[in-house]
Amino acid sequence: MVERHVWLSVFCHVVLLIGAAAVCMPLYFAFVAGSLTVGEVQQVPFPLLPGDHFVENVVGAWNEGDFGQLYINSFIVTLGIVVGKLAVSIIAGFAVTYFRFPFRMTAFWLIFISLMLPVEVRIIPTYEAVADAGGPLRSFFSAIGLTGFLADTTGYELDAALQWNMVNSYSGLILPLIASASATFLFRQFFLTVPDELCEAAKLDGAGPLKFFRDVLLPLSSSNIAALSIILFLYGWNQYLWPLLFTTEKEMYTAMIGLKDLIPVADAQPAWNIAMAASFFVMAPPALVILLMQRWFTKGLVDSSK
Amino acid sequence: MPASDAIDMDVGAASRPRFRLRRSLGSLVRPSEAGLKASHFRRPWLAAGLVAPQLLILLFFFFIPTWKALSLAFVQVDPFGGTMIFVGLDNFTSLFSSPEYRDSAVLTLWFTVVQCFVTLFIAGLLAFATDQVMRGRAIYKGVILLPYAIAPAISGVLWAFLFNPTVGPLAQMLHDLGYAWDPNRRPFDALLLVSVAAIWKHICYDYIFLVAAFLAVPASVIEAAAIDGARPVRRFLTVTLPMAAPTIFFLIVMNFVYGLFETFGIIDTITHGGPAGSTNTLVYKVYQDGFRQLDLGSSAAQSVVLMAIAVLFTILQFRAVERKVNYQV
Numbered sequence: 349m350v351e352r353h354v355w356l357s358v359f360c361h362v363v364l365l366i367g368a369a370a371v372c373m374p375l376y377f378a379f380v381a382g383s384l385t386v387g388e389v390q391q392v393p394f395p396l397l398p399g400d401h402f403v404e405n406v407v408g409a410w411n412e413g414d415f416g417q418l419y420i421n422s423f424i425v426t427l428g429i430v431v432g433k434l435a436v437s438i439i440a441g442f443a444v445t446y447f448r449f450p451f452r453m454t455a456f457w458l459i460f461i462s463l464m465l466p467v468e469v470r471i472i473p474t475y476e477a478v479a480d481a482g483g484p485l486r487s488f489f490s491a492i493g494l495t496g497f498l499a500d501t502t503g504y505e506l507d508a509a510l511q512w513n514m515v516n517s518y519s520g521l522i523l524p525l526i527a528s529a530s531a532t533f534l535f536r537q538f539f540l541t542v543p544d545e546l547c548e549a550a551k552l553d554g555a556g557p558l559k560f561f562r563d564v565l566l567p568l569s570s571s572n573i574a575a576l577s578i579i580l581f582l583y584g585w586n587q588y589l590w591p592l593l594f595t596t597e598k599e600m601y602t603a604m605i606g607l608k609d610l611i612p613v614a615d616a617q618p619a620w621n622i623a624m625a626a627s628f629f630v631m632a633p634p635a636l637v638i639l640l641m642q643r644w645f646t647k648g649l650v651d652s653s654k
Numbered sequence: 655m656p657a658s659d660a661i662d663m664d665v666g667a668a669s670r671p672r673f674r675l676r677r678s679l680g681s682l683v684r685p686s687e688a689g690l691k692a693s694h695f696r697r698p699w700l701a702a703g704l705v706a707p708q709l710l711i712l713l714f715f716f717f718i719p720t721w722k723a724l725s726l727a728f729v730q731v732d733p734f735g736g737t738m739i740f741v742g743l744d745n746f747t748s749l750f751s752s753p754e755y756r757d758s759a760v761l762t763l764w765f766t767v768v769q770c771f772v773t774l775f776i777a778g779l780l781a782f783a784t785d786q787v788m789r790g791r792a793i794y795k796g797v798i799l800l801p802y803a804i805a806p807a808i809s810g811v812l813w814a815f816l817f818n819p820t821v822g823p824l825a826q827m828l829h830d831l832g833y834a835w836d837p838n839r840r841p842f843d844a845l846l847l848v849s850v851a852a853i854w855k856h857i858c859y860d861y862i863f864l865v866a867a868f869l870a871v872p873a874s875v876i877e878a879a880a881i882d883g884a885r886p887v888r889r890f891l892t893v894t895l896p897m898a899a900p901t902i903f904f905l906i907v908m909n910f911v912y913g914l915f916e917t918f919g920i921i922d923t924i925t926h927g928g929p930a931g932s933t934n935t936l937v938y939k940v941y942q943d944g945f946r947q948l949d950l951g952s953s954a955a956q957s958v959v960l961m962a963i964a965v966l967f968t969i970l971q972f973r974a975v976e977r978k979v980n981y982q983v
Contacts, residue, residue: 353885353886356786356886356887357786357787357788359783360782360783360784360786360787361783361787361790363779363780363783364780364783364784364787364790364794364798367776367779367780367783367794367798367857368794368797368798370854371797371798371800371801371854371857371858372797374809374812374813374816374854375800375812377812377815377816377823377824378812378815380823381815381821389821390820390821392826393823393826393830394821394822394823394826435707436707436708436711437708439704439705439707439708440704440705440707440708440709442704443701443702443704443705444689444705445689445690445691445694446690446691446694446695447694447695447696447697447698447700447701447704448690448694448695448696448698449696449697449698449701449702450698452690452701453688453689455705455709456689458709458712458717459705459708459709459712462712462716463968464964464965464968465716465720465961465964465965466911466915466964468915468916468918468937468960469915469937469940469957469960469961469963469964470719470720470723470957470961471940471941471944471945471957472723472940472944472945472950472953472954472957473718473719473720473722473723473726473954473957474715474719476719476722477714477715477718477719477722478715481714484714484718523711523714523715524715526711526715527711527712527714527715527716528716529708529712532708536689539691540689540691542691544691544692544693545693547691547693547694548693551693556695557695557697557700558700582802582803585805586804586805586806586807586808587805588805588806588807588918588919588922589918589919589941592922593945604805604807604808607807607808607811608807608811608922608923611811611814611923618818618820618821620815620818620821623811623815624812624815627808627811627812630805630808631803631804631805631808634803634804634805635800635803635804637803638799638800638802638803639796639800639803642795642796642799645799645802646799646862646866649802649859649862650862650863650866
């Protein structure tokens, strides 16, 4: 161990204390604001110590925004993203690393290209794709003449059957966010580091690909899956832009959109105490995940950028 | 397996989990073993079934929308989707000649650059301090990591409150100091507020990577420098920092990506792009023009410009990751 300097240590502690204070300061003031009444929150100067209305405000905000329903929505969407993305990616990663099949590299590249364009840059066309998911199929079938053929021969209206509007639905909130290859890429990278002997041994013992996947690869990947699911949980819960676009009915809002609705606008009564109290229970699930599972979270974050 | 030099090389590459851009590009056209395990299965239909879900989702929610954005950028559509006229590059020429768009581009550049380097500097200072202290390291880390859990939108709500000109406690302090703080009217104040919220939320990300990078510097190298008489700050500047350079490069790229694409929630909850377009970044403008003004042609052209930027940054990101792997001890 190298020598230590007292003053440097003191300086570093001061820096870290200032940093920690800067992180906590907005949260502290939010807590103070969340514990005041509407009248108290508007006084000048702003009180530095919390009042005693926090629980009351939390309950008030919860009921006002109907957060029971929004919380359920948020959990369904987040779990859908986590489970859906993990399931789809791990089998796709398995296929492109452990199978020889025609167009394997083409499939890999089609998946890989999607890493390049974040959802934010294709907002409007993706919105259209979700609002009318049957559209491409309709144009495809009418281009090959199937639509007209069916209508002439059986009277079946294919166009009418292919109207899928996913706005205000869980699948509309989940599927576009699964459509990115980051997790597939991560699993591919991990599978490439798995020793070949394991697969050889499994084959010698007569195991087929699915048995090898279930009994060897899946248990080996468990720590990657755990780390990745935490990152995906934070990603899903904190989504803002998609729910904002894809939900127009209040019953389908996620908790994040419910919070946005509580922000006081210019001419209304400045009920910041309610908004701040609400922000605590909206950020609680991801904050708990980070605090309780810090080790997995750090691993997931560092892994997913490799 | 046919034995040839080319294939041996590819198998060698496959045993390392590294991704070779150039070689894989070539393999688009010829069948290749790149990224295939030496011990593998030959069940084409099963494999097709396994990649099918991913490819289907990508087809509907990635390839078709991207294709639509590309094609929409070259046509003029009326807001009700009635008629469509091919206009060539008109959407782009009118976009680049529009002063609003140029303002937005300049603003985005400034915002992103300032956000990137301030975040990196603060995170670097905190990571350096974390590296030096012995006591309380876990607690400091736990607290500083906390904003990662907080959504950009919530960060926006918190800071919008703190600096709200009528009730915000920090705005009141600024007023007491004689500064007429009002982000609803003064463009500079709005931009400053959005930047502070964006930086506050993102420091934790850079911090995690920098702490890991500083820890990865071998103790023997640090000790050698200490024996040569280098004091802690000098050791940091001449040994630790250069060894962490690949991580820093990676973080610069990631900070740019964050500033460009992921600050939507912050802007939407604090300023809605105002006042007078002073916080209307490129991503926010796509949303405004497409969903509020229903100018689909221009919005699609803007999407295409953003796609080009995103592709550029993805390539840079891969470069950064490659360098990180190469240099780290």
